Amino acid sequence: MVNNQQFNDLALVEKISHQDESALVALYDHYAKSVFNVAYYVLQNRTLAEEITQDVFFLIWQYPYKWNPTKGKLGSWLLSVTRYMSIDRLRHEKSRSPDAPASLEDLAEQISSKVAFTALEDTTLLHSLLKRLPKDQREVLLLAYFRGMTHIEIARRLQVPEGTIKSRLRLSLEKLREWWHEAANEHQ
Amino acid sequence: MKTQNELAESNDLCNQLIALLPAYTLGTATTQEEQIVKALLPLCPDAANALTDYQVIGDNLISLYPSNEEPPSSAALLQRVRASKRLQPVAQHSTDKPPVQTVPVQPLERPFAPDINHQQPSQVAHSRPSWVWLGLAACFLLAFVGTNIYWASQIDTLRREQQSFLQTFAATQQNTTLTLNASNHHRDLLPSDNTAKNSEASFVWNSTDQIGALVVNGLPLLKQGETYQLWLVKDEQSLSLGTFEVDDKGVGVVIFHSSQPVEQFSHIGVNVEPVGGTAKPTSPHLIIGNI
Numbered sequence: 088m089v090n091n092q093q094f095n096d097l098a099l100v101e102k103i104s105h106q107d108e109s110a111l112v113a114l115y116d117h118y119a120k121s122v123f124n125v126a127y128y129v130l131q132n133r134t135l136a137e138e139i140t141q142d143v144f145f146l147i148w149q150y151p152y153k154w155n156p157t158k159g160k161l162g163s164w165l166l167s168v169t170r171y172m173s174i175d176r177l178r179h180e181k182s183r184s185p186d187a188p189a190s191l192e193d194l195a196e197q198i199s200s201k202v203a204f205t206a207l208e209d210t211t212l213l214h215s216l217l218k219r220l221p222k223d224q225r226e227v228l229l230l231a232y233f234r235g236m237t238h239i240e241i242a243r244r245l246q247v248p249e250g251t252i253k254s255r256l257r258l259s260l261e262k263l264r265e266w267w268h269e270a271a272n273e274h275q
Numbered sequence: 276m277k278t279q280n281e282l283a284e285s286n287d288l289c290n291q292l293i294a295l296l297p298a299y300t301l302g303t304a305t306t307q308e309e310q311i312v313k314a315l316l317p318l319c320p321d322a323a324n325a326l327t328d329y330q331v332i333g334d335n336l337i338s339l340y341p342s343n344e345e346p347p348s349s350a351a352l353l354q355r356v357r358a359s360k361r362l363q364p365v366a367q368h369s370t371d372k373p374p375v376q377t378v379p380v381q382p383l384e385r386p387f388a389p390d391i392n393h394q395q396p397s398q399v400a401h402s403r404p405s406w407v408w409l410g411l412a413a414c415f416l417l418a419f420v421g422t423n424i425y426w427a428s429q430i431d432t433l434r435r436e437q438q439s440f441l442q443t444f445a446a447t448q449q450n451t452t453l454t455l456n457a458s459n460h461h462r463d464l465l466p467s468d469n470t471a472k473n474s475e476a477s478f479v480w481n482s483t484d485q486i487g488a489l490v491v492n493g494l495p496l497l498k499q500g501e502t503y504q505l506w507l508v509k510d511e512q513s514l515s516l517g518t519f520e521v522d523d524k525g526v527g528v529v530i531f532h533s534s535q536p537v538e539q540f541s542h543i544g545v546n547v548e549p550v551g552g553t554a555k556p557t558s559p560h561l562i563i564g565n566i
Contacts (some may be wrong), residue, residue: 108353115349123346125337137347144352149359166337174302213335231301232336238298238311256297264328 096161104151115144118162120168129233139176143169174235214229216266224259227252288477288490289319296322300329314488314528318479367461464564465545470495472563474525478543478564485533489516489545493525494561497547504548505529506556507540507566514540518552540566 102110122143128134143165147154154164217225230236230244238256242249298304299312316323364517464476473493480487489505497503497520505516514535521527544560 108356111356112349112353115352119346119349124344127344133344136344137351140346141352141355145355145359146351148356163334163337167334170337171302213332214339217336217339228301228336231298231303232333235303237303237305253294253297256301257294258333260297260300260329263332264325267328267332 097156098104099149100154100156103148111144111148114147118165121143121162122165125166125169126173129170129235130177135176135180136173139169140172142172170233177235192245212267212270213263216263216270219266220259220262224255224262227255228259233257280398289322289546291381291492292316292319293325296326296329298324300333307524307526307528310324310528311490311526314490314530323482325446348430349415377379380433460537462543462564462566464491464545464562466561467563468561474562476545476562476564480533480537482536482538486531487521487533487537488528488530489543490526491525491545491562493518493519494521494545495525496521496523501520501547502550503527503545503550504533504552504556506544506546506560507533507535507537508542508544508556508560509540513556515552515554518548537566542566 089204099110099114103114119140123136123140126139126143127133130136130139142242146168147165155226184231187196217228220228226245227241230241236244238249242252292312295304295308295312299309304312312326316326335384423445460480460482464477464478466474471494474491475493476489476491478487478489491503494503502518502520504518507514507516514533516531517529519527542563542565544556544563546556546558546560548557562565
């Protein structure tokens with residue numbers, strides 16, 4: 088089903104593929120705030136978040152057909168790409184590697200193979216379910232998801248054994264899944 | 276038909292797989308863990324269902340970011356876009372479509388066409404420049420046609436290469452799926468050497484297609500220049516099924532296509548060989564299992 092927003096997104100991306108700058112600006116005005124905020128939340132640094140925001144929109148300027156409208160909304164895709172690029176940047180900053188970060192073209196390739204997205208119409212339920220999680224499980228889930236931290240990194244940061252982190256992460260997703268199914272059954 | 280023992284072993288594998296799913300969903304799994312998930316997923320339908328749900332949850336966690344900061348204006352982005360246009364005027368703007376080679380067709384002109392009505396006899400004798408222009412036009416046409424033929428053949432070659440690659444890819448994917456479908460056989464390998472005493476390994480194969488996989492856990496990291504090699508063994512005969520590395524947790528995966536029926540052999544074994552592998556085993560097996 089293609090809704091009005093998706094129709095507009097399709098039209099804008101089509102114009103962008105013909106190098107229409109006004110279409111890029113329109114897209115930026117619509118999505119820049121959410122893209123910037125995801126980047127800022129992951130990176131905790133305004134300058135880096137600004138760079139990532141620019142990279143995300145420059146990526147769609149250069150590779151507009153990387154977004155596949157049959158797989159999901161442009162907004163969800165942009166946020167997934169933002170998260171992926173931000174985590175990649177965060178890891179690079181942490182390692183202080185002398186190597187240059189991956190080129191935008193390489194990132195575009197990696198992202199198209201890794202970013203999957205299935206957007207829910209309403210995420211309010213997920214918000215409320217997340218709040219029901221015990222604090223320690225929610226914390227581990229958000230560190231892994233938004234900071235891209237591995238089990239070992241989270242274990243070091245929270246000073247708990249790696250096995251505990253694994254179980255917390257597993258329990259958090261299992262509970263979210265179980266509650267989500269319960270809510271869906273109640274709804275029917 | 277799977278025996279109870281095989282079912283139990285398969286459940287163990289599925290439990291190992293389920294433990295890896297959260298990290299896999301959130302994108303924090305290591306490359307080895309990702310390989311294990313991909314290899315075991317077709318064996319465990321419950322895990323595959325869980326993964327689908329986890330992915331929907333994971334995809335939508337993105338909407339939960341709590342920041343509410345104002346983004347920068349689009350000015351810097353436009354500056355970058357214009358700079359890239361200056362650097363890559365036309366052809367570099369990628370749309371994932373192959374570039375089309377076009378040359379604008381110019382109308383043929385005779386720039387110095389003489390006015391015959393005003394020509395003197397001596398001037399008619401010197402009207403060669405028109406032939407020169409005709410010759411140039413013919414050369415231009417030839418070059419134009421030649422260039423287009425060249426690019427058409429290049430695009431055609433690329434299309435053929437792409438098609439061949441896609442066929443190879445599809446065949447590999449089919450092999451992997453066949454390997455891990457319901458008619459698998461499954462054996463466990465046990466340590467036969469003290470250096471691998473903490474290791475465990477599962478060997479699955481499909482007897483119809485003679486393809487399969489080995490998943491190991493707890494093997495020691497090797498020195499530079501060494502690799503693990505998987506063997507089928509019967510008496511003095513050995514057949515290599517491939518080489519593999521392990522990560523810092525000793526986890527490794529190898530997917531193989533055997534040139535001979537696995538059932539013809541009596542044992543499966545893993546030993547250490549120089550990088551690149553060898554034709555025959557040159558060291559004792561560290562882990563071994565019966566077929």
